[in-house]
Amino acid sequence: MKRISFWALSTVSAVVLLFSYHxxxxxxxxxxxxxxxxxxxxxxxxxxxxxxxxxxxxxxxxTKKSSSASTARTVTGSxxxxxxGPVQVExxxxxxxxxxxxxxxxxxxxxxxxxxxxxxxxxxxxxTIASQSASIDMVSGATVTSGGxxxxxxxxxxxxxx
Amino acid sequence: MITAELDVPRPExxxxxxxxxxxxxxxxxxxxxxxxxxxxxxWHVALAILRSADEVxxxxxxxxxxxxxxxxxxxxxECPPEVxxxxxxxxxxxxxxxxxxxxxxxxxxxxxxxxxxxxxKGWAVERAAKAFDGLEDTDVCLSAGGDLVCRTRMPGxxxxxxxxxxxxxxxxxxxxxxxxxGAVATSGLxxxxxxxxxxxxxxxxxxxxSVTVVGPELTWVDIEATVAFVLGRDARGWLEGRxxxxxxxxxxxxxxxxxxx
Numbered sequence: 001m002k003r004i005s006f007w008a009l010s011t012v013s014a015v016v017l018l019f020s021y022h023x024x025x026x027x028x029x030x031x032x033x034x035x036x037x038x039x040x041x042x043x044x045x046x047x048x049x050x051x052x053x054x055x056x057x058x059x060x061x062x063t064k065k066s067s068s069a070s071t072a073r074t075v076t077g078s079x080x081x082x083x084x085g086p087v088q089v090e091x092x093x094x095x096x097x098x099x100x101x102x103x104x105x106x107x108x109x110x111x112x113x114x115x116x117x118x119x120x121x122x123x124x125x126x127x128t129i130a131s132q133s134a135s136i137d138m139v140s141g142a143t144v145t146s147g148g149x150x151x152x153x154x155x156x157x158x159x160x161x162x
Numbered sequence: 163m164i165t166a167e168l169d170v171p172r173p174e175x176x177x178x179x180x181x182x183x184x185x186x187x188x189x190x191x192x193x194x195x196x197x198x199x200x201x202x203x204x205w206h207v208a209l210a211i212l213r214s215a216d217e218v219x220x221x222x223x224x225x226x227x228x229x230x231x232x233x234x235x236x237x238x239x240e241c242p243p244e245v246x247x248x249x250x251x252x253x254x255x256x257x258x259x260x261x262x263x264x265x266x267x268x269x270x271x272x273x274x275x276x277x278x279x280x281x282x283k284g285w286a287v288e289r290a291a292k293a294f295d296g297l298e299d300t301d302v303c304l305s306a307g308g309d310l311v312c313r314t315r316m317p318g319x320x321x322x323x324x325x326x327x328x329x330x331x332x333x334x335x336x337x338x339x340x341x342x343x344g345a346v347a348t349s350g351l352x353x354x355x356x357x358x359x360x361x362x363x364x365x366x367x368x369x370x371x372s373v374t375v376v377g378p379e380l381t382w383v384d385i386e387a388t389v390a391f392v393l394g395r396d397a398r399g400w401l402e403g404r405x406x407x408x409x410x411x412x413x414x415x416x417x418x419x420x421x422x423x
Contacts, residue, residue, distance in 0.1 A: 118341070119312075119343070121339070125335055137175065138190060138325070139326075
């Protein structure tokens with residue numbers, strides 16, 4: 001996989017940091033782990049150290065970027081609870097580099113809790129509304145760069161009431 | 163004052179604009195703290211968050227963390243944790259879009275270029291909007307180049323009315339969506355030419371003129387609007403598989419359709 005070299009970004013410690021950042025229950029430093037007891041995370045605090053492995057190891061996910069000096073192993077992240085549901089990522093690590101990222105769990109279900117009435121369906125306008133219309137507060141459009149801003153609707157709104 | 167054409171007078175909307183990350187950042191506040199010192203402080207905090215994100219993630223800055231990471235000069239451990247967070251979101255987005263969203267693209271020499279800017283804007287604005295969480299009884303709408311976050315905290319407020327720009331006639335509105343708490347993002351080619359390409363083929367999508375997605379989190383609706391735009395004729399089916407969203411698809415022929423609950 002071409003992507004592999006791209007994800008070969010980091011030492012394992014950064015990965016732990018990544019997960020702890022998401023769960024916010026872990027320690028503040030990337031040097032330690034223990035996020036959720038049922039979802040252990042492998043920790044390796046230095047690029048040169050061998051992992052204090054408490055999780056899965058040496059899966060058969062060999063990759064062409066794997067260093068000849070080491071075998072690939074997998075690190076399963078804790079399940080991060082997001083607004084959309086659980087997210088869990090598995091990393092393949094070789095020579096202290098991430099060689100593959102696999103998303104094990106991702107949000108696919110109900111994200112509607114508490115969203116009732118928070119927003120509605122867009123209403124198609126029967127007549128085109130001009131930019132300075134008082135019936136809208138803000139404008140959403142394809143990305144407006146600074147260069148295009150002067151022609152934009154949002155500019156008109158902003159200038160109408162700065 | 164923009165109350166002229168309204169049947170029911172509303173509290174005055176106070177607006178501020180600043181250029182950050184090469185795009186206009188527009189803020190609208192209504193209610194108790196719309197124009198006091200606390201609003202000023204929150205605005206400065208929000209802008210600082212956006213500027214900080216730009217320093218870390220700008221692909222236009224050769225010295226940004228993301229540029230140095232992309233060149234292999236540093237690794238993820240040397241980056242702020244936000245970089246790992248954004249790259250994880252990127253990976254989830256690539257997975258959920260079947261490859262229609264990808265922060266990696268082929269560079270001119272065939273090498274892989276890391277460009278998470280398709281995520282960073284929405285993600286950063288969502289973070290920046292939190293700067294206003296402490297303003298009690300105050301409605302907030304924060305927009306970065308047409309992608310925005312709405313909060314409604316003012317008692318009796320009707321929330322925000324967001325106009326969706328007509329991609330074929332900038333300066334006109336094709337639909338209006340009422341939003342109390344949520345985010346709105348639109349992707350298309352309207353203002354910046356052929357910027358969005360299909361990462362699977364390199365082609366510029368041409369079936370749609372724009373896609374607007376409304377949902378709870380700007381990070382995700384921004385990604386989803388981009389994915390849907392790339393998917394073209396398959397956009398509606400894909401969007402309907404995303405829970406809790408509404409929005410608007412404007413086709414290349416000018417016809418428009420809403421989707422969602």
